Amino acid sequence: MIALQWIQFLVGTAFLICGVIVFGIELYGVFKFRYVLNRMHAAALGDTLGILLSMLGLMLMIGFNFTSLKMLLVVIFLWFASPVASHTLARFEAATNEQLEKDCEIRKD
Secondary structure (H helix, E strand, O other), X not given: OHHHHHHHHHHHHHHHHHHHHHHHHHHHHHHHOOOHHHHHHHHXXXXXXXXXXXXXXXXXXXXXXXXXXXXXXXXXXXXXXXXXXXXXXXXXXXXXXXOHHHHHOOOOO
């Protein structure tokens, strides 16, 4: 029984570390890209995958009980809410940016 708990803990820790790595890559993308829509794309993709991996790791570490069910519901809510919010912000940026054609042209730097 102790070995099963250690395996559960190690797999949960691996998922949690992978989630932190995804968040780090997302942070790098947010600071690396110049245009706001590119930054938002990096943030939205990293956000959904990082939250999934981190919460899955925490659910494995805590075990399957009512608390892990609540974490799963948080993941499901964020998987629906994050893309919708990102899409809404992207549409707002595209509608209000007067230099959109200049910002979207292919740069050769």
